[in-house]
Amino acid sequence: MTDDKPSLLIVEDEAHLARGLRLNFELEGYEVETAATGREAFALLARARPHSAIILDVTLPDMDGFEICRRLREVGDYTPVIMLTARSLTEDRVEGLESGADDYLTKPFELDELVARVRSAIRRRSWEQQQADPTRWVLAFGRARIDFSTHEVTVDGRPVHLTKLELDLVRYFAQHPGRVISREELLQQVWKLRNHPNTRTVDNFVLRLRRHFEDDPQAPRHFLSVRGAGYRFIPNPEPVTQR
Structure with missing residues (x-):
């Protein structure tokens, strides 16, 4: 060749x-x-x-x-x-x-x-x-670090394997931090599916992201549910105060 x-x-x-x-x-x-x-x-x-x-x-x-x-x-x-x-x-x-x-x-x-x-x-x-600026393609939140250029993912320095679809979902959340994103939008933009009736697909993938990245998947601080609206990604949530 x-x-x-x-x-x-x-x-x-x-x-x-x-x-x-x-x-x-x-x-x-x-x-x-x-x-x-x-x-x-x-x-x-x-x-x-x-x-x-x-x-x-x-x-x-x-x-x-x-x-x-x-x-x-x-x-x-x-x-x-x-x-x-x-x-x-x-x-x-x-x-x-x-x-x-x-x-x-x-x-x-x-x-x-x-x-x-x-x-x-x-x-x-x-x-x-070819992206020259690594800060544009490296996401750090919580204990995680994701390099979107090399697809390297670590939590506490240990490698974590994400499927391409999981990586694409994190990327889309990271491109819209703090914004409420509907399940329908995620299906269209990440899965490239239109008029797909089963939005549980998105729920299952968000659950997987929580298991990868949240300290407590049952009480997430980064990948948040917004009732009746969708999900919101918070890279740097306010620290939890101890009482």
Whole structure:
């Protein structure tokens, strides 16, 4: 692979679709590798030079795309992942994003939309990596420290593993400190879901953040519930007075 071209890994077991995607992305200026199984994908990913992005089919012969994405994130590989699937249920989209995918596209899809989403994911990741001001991307609150550029999370200096979706949720809260944010807004802005009836998804994720970061998850001081309205993030709450 040359240094001046973005590189793309397409993991797709439908041979005709993989060939078509490869041809079109090569015409768009990408260097493309393809894999038909999870095993082949990991063999290509083990090479020294990273890919700019990964297009990942959910349904593969040896393992599903959710598992592949989880494994990548667990070892600290945050290459942008765009998932492709024939599944259209909202629950599948949520699972894809929770596994660490950056985007999720349902088959059949328009090629122009896929190309645009790949470009957007690469541009977003590149922008994050190039931020010169670390204070803009490092959040410290309570006993926690989160570096959004490197995805490193610690509590009392000990590493804590967050899924990409958990990290994105903290990021959105941190971008709007003190503001009451509705569950519907969080579903739209973090999960990219519109008109999703089950707002318990948000509640479950906030509970997970409390378990990670609150001294007492039952009496949170950072991730606060606002009855009938949503949630509010307080980075630096007033100290508790002892009586």
